[in-house]
Amino acid sequence: MRGAPAIGVAGAYAVALGGLNARATARDDFLKEVSDIISVIAGTRPTARNLFHALERMRRAADIDGDVAGIKAALVEEAVRIHEEEAGATLELSEHGAALIPGGSKVLTHCNTGPLATTGYGTALGVIMRASETGKDIKVFATETRPLLQGARLTAWELKKAGIPVTLITDSMAGYFMAKWEIDCVIVGADRIAANGDTANKIGTYSLAVLAHEHGIPFYVAAPTTTIDPSLATGADIPIEQRQPEEVTHIQGVCIAPDCEVANPAFDVTPCRYITAIITEKGIVKPPYGEWG
Amino acid sequence: MRGAPAIGVAGAYAVALGGLNARATARDDFLKEVSDIISVIAGTRPTARNLFHALERMRRAADIDGDVAGIKAALVEEAVRIHEEEAGATLELSEHGAALIPGGSKVLTHCNTGPLATTGYGTALGVIMRASETGKDIKVFATETRPLLQGARLTAWELKKAGIPVTLITDSMAGYFMAKWEIDCVIVGADRIAANGDTANKIGTYSLAVLAHEHGIPFYVAAPTTTIDPSLATGADIPIEQRQPEEVTHIQGVCIAPDCEVANPAFDVTPCRYITAIITEKGIVKPPYGEWG
Numbered sequence: 292m293r294g295a296p297a298i299g300v301a302g303a304y305a306v307a308l309g310g311l312n313a314r315a316t317a318r319d320d321f322l323k324e325v326s327d328i329i330s331v332i333a334g335t336r337p338t339a340r341n342l343f344h345a346l347e348r349m350r351r352a353a354d355i356d357g358d359v360a361g362i363k364a365a366l367v368e369e370a371v372r373i374h375e376e377e378a379g380a381t382l383e384l385s386e387h388g389a390a391l392i393p394g395g396s397k398v399l400t401h402c403n404t405g406p407l408a409t410t411g412y413g414t415a416l417g418v419i420m421r422a423s424e425t426g427k428d429i430k431v432f433a434t435e436t437r438p439l440l441q442g443a444r445l446t447a448w449e450l451k452k453a454g455i456p457v458t459l460i461t462d463s464m465a466g467y468f469m470a471k472w473e474i475d476c477v478i479v480g481a482d483r484i485a486a487n488g489d490t491a492n493k494i495g496t497y498s499l500a501v502l503a504h505e506h507g508i509p510f511y512v513a514a515p516t517t518t519i520d521p522s523l524a525t526g527a528d529i530p531i532e533q534r535q536p537e538e539v540t541h542i543q544g545v546c547i548a549p550d551c552e553v554a555n556p557a558f559d560v561t562p563c564r565y566i567t568a569i570i571t572e573k574g575i576v577k578p579p580y581g582e583w584g
Numbered sequence: 585m586r587g588a589p590a591i592g593v594a595g596a597y598a599v600a601l602g603g604l605n606a607r608a609t610a611r612d613d614f615l616k617e618v619s620d621i622i623s624v625i626a627g628t629r630p631t632a633r634n635l636f637h638a639l640e641r642m643r644r645a646a647d648i649d650g651d652v653a654g655i656k657a658a659l660v661e662e663a664v665r666i667h668e669e670e671a672g673a674t675l676e677l678s679e680h681g682a683a684l685i686p687g688g689s690k691v692l693t694h695c696n697t698g699p700l701a702t703t704g705y706g707t708a709l710g711v712i713m714r715a716s717e718t719g720k721d722i723k724v725f726a727t728e729t730r731p732l733l734q735g736a737r738l739t740a741w742e743l744k745k746a747g748i749p750v751t752l753i754t755d756s757m758a759g760y761f762m763a764k765w766e767i768d769c770v771i772v773g774a775d776r777i778a779a780n781g782d783t784a785n786k787i788g789t790y791s792l793a794v795l796a797h798e799h800g801i802p803f804y805v806a807a808p809t810t811t812i813d814p815s816l817a818t819g820a821d822i823p824i825e826q827r828q829p830e831e832v833t834h835i836q837g838v839c840i841a842p843d844c845e846v847a848n849p850a851f852d853v854t855p856c857r858y859i860t861a862i863i864t865e866k867g868i869v870k871p872p873y874g875e876w877g
Contacts, residue, residue: 432847434756435832435840435841436756437728437730437754438754440841443832443840443841444840447841447842450844451842451843451844456845457844457845458845458846458847459832459833459844459846459847460832460846460847461730461731461755461787461788462755462756462788463727463729463730463755463756463788463791464787464847464849464852465791466788466790466791466794466852467787467790467791468847470790470852470853494754494756494760495754495759497759497760497763498756498760498791498795501759501794501798502794502795504798505797505798539728539752539753539754540736540752542836542840543835543838545835545836545837547728547736547835547836548733548740549741550744551740551743551744551751551752552749552751552752553751553752553753554725554751554752554753554761555753556757556760559757559759559760559763
């Protein structure tokens with residue numbers, strides 16, 4: 292399971308499923324078990340905001356009068372509601388974002404942000420697909436997104452399936468194509484957005500934002516409001532998941548490096564000054580960010 | 585065979601070997617055969633200047649009075665001389681460059697530029713190794729360098745062998761570490777340098793230069809003067825080799841992408857304004873470039 296919105300929805304369903312399978316029959320014991328389940332799930336991934344947002348909703352959903360059966364039903368209902376709302380939000384934000392993309396645009400995107408990552412229509416990829424659906428001639432550059440190659444394995448596949456022309460490139464080629472004026476805008480998803488608009492997203496996003504800035508190319512972030520973390524003033528406090536070295540040294544089981552020290556931060560933070568606009572289901576927000584409507 | 589200086593040396597030896605094995609016995613026929621060999625070798629790789637520089641020298645070496653046996657000997661001598669001069673140049677430039685790197689530096693490098701790529705001491709990696717040899721505490725971030733992973737497969741290995749601490753990262757992580765102020769300078773090799781200092785080097789170099797510029801981090805290019813092409817006023821006319829899509833879609837035989845359009849430029853051009861200094865065997869040249877001594 293990956294993609295911040297999908298992780299949030301999956302987390303909610305995991306709590307509902309855990310509740311349905313709980314052994315406790317007394318209300319207090321059951322609530323303790325649900326709380327423990329939520330803690331375990333909260334500990335799985337540190338960066339994406341959507342998971343914590345969903346878990347907070349599930350915790351509140353459990354906090355009702357009634358017996359265990361009633362709370363179980365409430366948890367299932369809430370998980371379904373989170374799923375539906377998240378899917379709806381991606382459709383709405385895709386509609387808003389599509390209006391920003393002129394016909395004939397060549398759009399660069401990073402990582403995977405389509406239906407596979409969102410349980411809905413998609414975020415950055417949703418915007419691209421919606422723009423294409425409305426009849427605009429859109430071409431996409433998809434970065435392969437090392438180390439886990441979500442761009443190559445998922446985004447290129449989803450775009451091909453949608454019939455949208457896609458050119459796969461390595462992450463290192465983005466600057467080359469920007470310098471040749473072959474990229475009209477960049478659009479990416481988000482894992483967590485601080486109150487000021489600083490955005491954590493897949494590693495490499497920050498480099499793309501700096502490059503876009505240097506070339507005067509608009510850089511858009513597309514995410515549902517569940518990705519926004521108003522408790523963080525800036526991105527400096529967003530925890531960045533550090534993952535296993537094997538994701539860098541091995542590609543689908545094939546070893547590509549000697550036994551050496553490896554760094555593998557899974558995300559980076561793009562300061563808000565590099566972000567032209569953030570697209571949510573509530574509309575398009577331009578800097579200064581902070582008023583999320 | 586890869587690495588601009590190594591390609592030049594290999595090209596020279598290929599001409600010498602072709603000459604030794606030539607069928608022609610008459611002088612004019614022999615010279616025609618050597619000329620054809622040079623043309624074939626010149627057609628193998630378009631970007632690196634060193635190859636053309638070496639081939640021009642071999643062409644001149646053949647242009648002497650004397651019989652076929654004499655010209656054959658002259659070709660072998662010239663190839664050996666090119667090899668020795670290129671190896672010597674990398675040692676000298678490494679010495680010059682090492683003086684630029686303060687002790688305690690964390691240095692980012694891209695692709696592979698050590699002995700494996702240069703038949704000598706190395707260019708960017710030579711500078712790093714020389715700085716380390718002189719007792720400076722140097723740590724290196726090596727980008728894996730997609731698509732062909734020369735950084736992971738060769739640079740990490742060469743640094744480990746030399747006992748220099750190295751951290752392997754994906755190309756997309758450079759910005760993350762610069763933003764954390766964990767990189768003190770960037771040093772790369774070159775495939776061709778125009779008269780104004782614009783530098784063609786492995787794809788991804790330009791992105792690193794823009795990132796270094798944005799963070800106020802010095803960005804050095806290390807190359808022998810055989811990499812300089814004074815016939816080109818700027819980098820705009822440097823031909824960029826476009827390579828097979830399979831280098832992007834397959835990693836050591838493993839398919840990582842659907843059947844889709846792929847771009848695979850092997851090099852990019854970094855405008856001279858992003859380059860803090862160019863290090864050659866003749867010394868350190870700062871902008872404005874053009875006076876190569």
